[in-house]
Amino acid sequence: MKPAFNPRNRLNFSGGPGVLPETVLHEVQEAVMEVPGVGLSILGISHRSDWFAAVVREAETNIRTLLDLPPDYHVLFLQGGATQQFAMVPMALPREGKAPPEYLDTGYWSAKSIAEAQRVAPLRVLWSGRESGYRRLPQDAELSYAQDAAYLHYVSNETVEGLQFSRVLGREDVTRVCDMSSDFLSRPCEAQRFSLIYAHAQKNIGPAGVTIVLVRDEIIRQAPAGLPSCLDFRAQAEAHSIHNTPPVFAIYVVLLVTRWLLREIGGLERMDQINRAKAASLYACLDASTGYYGGWAAREDRSLMNVAFTLPTPALQQEFLLHAARAGFSGLEGHRAIGGLRASIYNALTLEAVVELCGFMADFQHRHPC
Amino acid sequence: MKPAFNPRNRLNFSGGPGVLPETVLHEVQEAVMEVPGVGLSILGISHRSDWFAAVVREAETNIRTLLDLPPDYHVLFLQGGATQQFAMVPMALPREGKAPPEYLDTGYWSAKSIAEAQRVAPLRVLWSGRESGYRRLPQDAELSYAQDAAYLHYVSNETVEGLQFSRVLGREDVTRVCDMSSDFLSRPCEAQRFSLIYAHAQKNIGPAGVTIVLVRDEIIRQAPAGLPSCLDFRAQAEAHSIHNTPPVFAIYVVLLVTRWLLREIGGLERMDQINRAKAASLYACLDASTGYYGGWAAREDRSLMNVAFTLPTPALQQEFLLHAARAGFSGLEGHRAIGGLRASIYNALTLEAVVELCGFMADFQHRHPC
Numbered sequence: 236m237k238p239a240f241n242p243r244n245r246l247n248f249s250g251g252p253g254v255l256p257e258t259v260l261h262e263v264q265e266a267v268m269e270v271p272g273v274g275l276s277i278l279g280i281s282h283r284s285d286w287f288a289a290v291v292r293e294a295e296t297n298i299r300t301l302l303d304l305p306p307d308y309h310v311l312f313l314q315g316g317a318t319q320q321f322a323m324v325p326m327a328l329p330r331e332g333k334a335p336p337e338y339l340d341t342g343y344w345s346a347k348s349i350a351e352a353q354r355v356a357p358l359r360v361l362w363s364g365r366e367s368g369y370r371r372l373p374q375d376a377e378l379s380y381a382q383d384a385a386y387l388h389y390v391s392n393e394t395v396e397g398l399q400f401s402r403v404l405g406r407e408d409v410t411r412v413c414d415m416s417s418d419f420l421s422r423p424c425e426a427q428r429f430s431l432i433y434a435h436a437q438k439n440i441g442p443a444g445v446t447i448v449l450v451r452d453e454i455i456r457q458a459p460a461g462l463p464s465c466l467d468f469r470a471q472a473e474a475h476s477i478h479n480t481p482p483v484f485a486i487y488v489v490l491l492v493t494r495w496l497l498r499e500i501g502g503l504e505r506m507d508q509i510n511r512a513k514a515a516s517l518y519a520c521l522d523a524s525t526g527y528y529g530g531w532a533a534r535e536d537r538s539l540m541n542v543a544f545t546l547p548t549p550a551l552q553q554e555f556l557l558h559a560a561r562a563g564f565s566g567l568e569g570h571r572a573i574g575g576l577r578a579s580i581y582n583a584l585t586l587e588a589v590v591e592l593c594g595f596m597a598d599f600q601h602r603h604p605c
Numbered sequence: 606m607k608p609a610f611n612p613r614n615r616l617n618f619s620g621g622p623g624v625l626p627e628t629v630l631h632e633v634q635e636a637v638m639e640v641p642g643v644g645l646s647i648l649g650i651s652h653r654s655d656w657f658a659a660v661v662r663e664a665e666t667n668i669r670t671l672l673d674l675p676p677d678y679h680v681l682f683l684q685g686g687a688t689q690q691f692a693m694v695p696m697a698l699p700r701e702g703k704a705p706p707e708y709l710d711t712g713y714w715s716a717k718s719i720a721e722a723q724r725v726a727p728l729r730v731l732w733s734g735r736e737s738g739y740r741r742l743p744q745d746a747e748l749s750y751a752q753d754a755a756y757l758h759y760v761s762n763e764t765v766e767g768l769q770f771s772r773v774l775g776r777e778d779v780t781r782v783c784d785m786s787s788d789f790l791s792r793p794c795e796a797q798r799f800s801l802i803y804a805h806a807q808k809n810i811g812p813a814g815v816t817i818v819l820v821r822d823e824i825i826r827q828a829p830a831g832l833p834s835c836l837d838f839r840a841q842a843e844a845h846s847i848h849n850t851p852p853v854f855a856i857y858v859v860l861l862v863t864r865w866l867l868r869e870i871g872g873l874e875r876m877d878q879i880n881r882a883k884a885a886s887l888y889a890c891l892d893a894s895t896g897y898y899g900g901w902a903a904r905e906d907r908s909l910m911n912v913a914f915t916l917p918t919p920a921l922q923q924e925f926l927l928h929a930a931r932a933g934f935s936g937l938e939g940h941r942a943i944g945g946l947r948a949s950i951y952n953a954l955t956l957e958a959v960v961e962l963c964g965f966m967a968d969f970q971h972r973h974p975c
Contacts, residue, residue: 243644252853254649260638263648267634274613274935278633278812278858279624281936314684314814315835318849322833354833437850442648444684444814444852463692463724465685479688480807482814483622484854488648565644566651 242563246588248578249566250394250541251417252437256583258499259491266487277487282480290490291476297493298447301503302426309455311448311468312476312486317344317416320433320446321351323466324412328431329457330356330385337361337384339404342369342393343572348414352388359384369396369573371533378404386410386430392418392540394438395570396531397577399538403428410454418540419447420496421582422507430454436485438540439582440492445485496582506582507539513580513589514539520593527600531575545575547605552576555599562595612933616958618948619936620764620911621787622807626953628869629861636857647857652850660860661846667863668817671873672796679825681818681838682846682856687714687786690803690816691721693836694782698801699827700726700755707731707754709774712739712763713942718784722758729754739766739943741903748774756780756800762788762910764808765940766901767947769908773798780824788910789817790866791952792877800824806855808910809952810862815855866952876952877909883950883959884909890963897970901943915945917975922946925969932965 247254255263266277273286280287295310304310313319330336335356338349340363352358361380362373380387387405392398394417403425405411410430418424419434426432431450437443448468455469464470470478476486500506518537521528521544531543546552552575559567569575580589617624625633636647643656650657665680674680683689700706705726708719710733722728731750732743750757757775762768764787773795775781780800788794789804796802801820807813818838825839834840840848846856870876888907891898891914901913916922922945929937939945950959 241639241644241646244638244646244649247645247649249649249651251850252649252651255646260646260648264634264637267637268614268630269611274611275617276611276614276625276630278630279614279617279619279622281619281622282813283941314686314689314852316684316849319684319833319835322835351833351835354831435850442852442854443652443850444855461724463689463721465689465692465721479686480621480805480813482684482812482852482855484812485814485852571653 243565245585246564246591247566248564248580248584248592250570250577250579251581252443253439253566253579253581254583255441255488255492256495256499259488259495259583262491263488277484280483282477282483287483288475288477290487294486294490294493297490297497298420298449301420301493301496302424302449304449305427307452308426308449309452309468309472311450311471312481312489313446313448313471314444314482316435316443316446317414317433318347318351320414320448321348322355323468324388324431324433325352325355325358326462326466327458327468328386328410328412328454329459333385334381334383335359336386336388337381339373339389340365341372341390342398343395343570344393344414344416345390348388348390361387369393369398370531372398372400372536380406380409382406382408384409386412388412388414390414391424392538394541394579395543395572397538397541397543398532398536399540418538420493420503420506421510421540423503436489438579441489442485444482445489447489509586510539510580510582513584513586514542516586516589516593517542517578517580520596524596524600527605528596531573540581541577541579543569543573543575543577551603551605554603558599559595564592564595613935615955616934616961617936618934618950618954618962620940620947620949621951622813623809623936623949623951624953625811625858625862626865626869629858629865629953632861633858647854650853652847652853657853658845658847660857664856664860664863667860667867668790668819671790671863671866672794672819674819675797677822678796678819679822679838679842681820681841682851682859683816683818683841684814684852686805686813686816687784687803688717688721690784690818691718692725693838694758694801694803695722695725695728696832696836697828697838698756698780698782698824699829703755704751704753705729706756706758707751709743709759710735711742711760712768713765713940714763714784714786715760718758718760731757739763739768740901742768742770742906750776750779752776752778754779756782758782758784760784761794762908764911764949765913765942767908767911767913768902768906769910788908790863790873790876791880791910793873806859808949811859812855814852815859817859879956880909880950880952883954883956884912886956886959886963887912887948887950890966894966894970897975898966901945910951911947911949913939913943913945913947921973921975924973928969929965934962934965
């Protein structure tokens with residue numbers, strides 16, 4: 236049973252949940268009825284089975300391999316999305332004897348992380364792009380980190396605005412925490428320089444419903460006691476992510492995606508090359524339009540994952556979406572926070588699909604001059 | 606595309622994640638590649654799409670219809686399993702001016718709920734079956750409820766021990782909270798007598814990764830302010846369960862299961878009849894064995910969902926599991942907390958499968974006398 240790949244999935248530029256690799260979808264389809272070697276539906280297998288323990292182990296090993304992760308990190312598969320991490324991080328990270336943690340406010344999602352963390356305890360906003368409409372990221376000279384901050388938190392890729400850091404921020408002597416939800420496993424990321432990395436799955440690594448956390452053992456050992464177990468990294472680490480029933484299906488899909496990254500793509504350096512080629516094509520298309528397609532992000536901070544742009548008028552934007560849908564493209568609406576359009580070009584979105592979109596955009600501009 | 610149903614799914618007696626209806630698995634399999642009417646994989650559809658909003662609405666409506674739920678209840682689809690509810694309930698429910706909430710300790714899962722709730726605030730254990738090995742449930746005469754308790758919490762069906770209440774407990778003037786994880790939507794439940802009901806999906810209503818909460822608006826309005834949004838029923842209710850990215854796939858499967866309950870089964874009264882017939886067959890098989898198969902639960906508290914039992918010796922239990930696996934049965938190992946064996950006979954497990962198990966058990970006893 237291997238039906239032809241539905242072509243609309245191939246042209247799905249959704250900001251997330253996003254497209255998954257074709258081979259993964261075929262494997263998932265098979266597993267819904269019968270997991271190879273098990274004989275049961277993936278939806279009906281006990282999370283306490285040896286098979287599922289092996290799934291978690293292999294998914295973890297694959298992530299370690301892809302990121303060259305040192306052994307003193309735990310790899311956790313949790314629930315609740317990045318939003319739950321926004322609260323878990325300030326609850327779990329030690330701050331005694333330290334200055335408040337420092338947060339970067341670089342876009343829609345980092346603003347959300349700050350709002351949630353502020354409900355837990357005080358923090359310092361080190362830099363904010365809010366006033367300037369989140370169109371650029373800070374340069375190093377604009378950031379004066381405190382040496383005694385409890386930790387630094389930032390978002391590596393702002394999904395809504397399409398802004399992405401191409402360097403690691405912060406001081407080596409301050410705990411570094413990063414929300415990599417929308418670029419995790421899209422490129423090498425020097426994971427060993429972070430104390431805690433979290434990423435929900437639904438961009439590059441699986442379906443909505445599982446969040447991956449990489450956390451150094453040292454952090455877990457210092458975490459406060461007495462937290463409810465759903466908020467306690469330690470409880471999850473001790474149980475190898477099976478403290479209570481985990482999202483079995485979503486973790487299985489993550490396993491399949493990590494296998495695809497290792498076996499079909501060949502690792503994160505290669506994935507990064509492909510992603511750079513995709514982004515280069517699309518930004519070249521924007522730049523060649525001489526302002527017809529206006530990029531949201533400052534050129535030097537452009538994301539390789541999310542390309543937010545506008546057309547000359549709202550009416551043309553509507554027209555664009557209409558024609559794009561007819562041509563088989565989907566997911567091109569911009570996020571409601573900033574409007575406009577957005578093409579998300581996550582790992583599983585192919586270069587061919589990006590080229591097809593560029594062709595469509597050039598053609599649309601030609602047929603709809605402003 | 607409708608391949609034959611994998612027979613091993615039909616004989617899956619797992620305690621959870623458990624078997625789902627055959628028609629649902631076929632629909633899920635199709636949706637992995639292409640959701641009818643949408644054209645995209647269920648794993649790549651935005652949670653902000655009109656389509657997904659309609660999925661949540663219909664799933665909610667179906668649950669309201671099945672339970673005859675009054676309009677002043679919210680129906681929420683959350684993450685984190687019952688374990689997260691163990692902590693969310695004591696955080697969210699008002700207790701000012703009240704005596705501590707009362708909890709019933711009737712088995713493995715209610716003991717877990719008590720341990721988590723105690724991390725949040727004091728409570729009173731109204732009755733405990735721990736000393737007697739959780740083999741029976743309390744009778745009304747053993748329960749002296751406080752009139753001013755903040756709320757009463759109990760577990761309607763103890764999954765591990767196979768104990769189930771066949772009545773609603775508590776006082777009408779005290780807020781009633783129930784963990785119905787393992788019998789939700791298996792029978793009518795007088796939902797309107799509860800202020801809050803929660804149930805993870807992976808027994809009767811879907812895959813692991815989504816938890817359903819029914820909560821009266823009055824409770825939500827009194828909830829304390831300032832909770833992180835991942836722990837805040839109000840934030841989820843205001844956003845119709847789409848506060849942040851929900852587990853899209855798991856909610857879609859819940860929708861398909863509720864459709865199956867309404868259209869193929871015909872509602873909860875009919876489901877209850879079928880479940881009673883299944884349980885009657887299996888308990889009759891136990892009783893007819895004259896002690897060879899020893900039931901864990903007291904006769905009057907027997908669960909319609911989980912039948913925990915033992916064989917005369919551990920060696921015979923191992924032999925039983927071996928032969929059962931060869932005959933195509935799976936999921937019959939008892940929970941590690943009490944050992945032995947357990948047949949879980951959730952909604953999607955058919956009467957035919959139960960009859961087949963009974964036949965196997967009678968045959969096994971005949972061939973392996975003690």
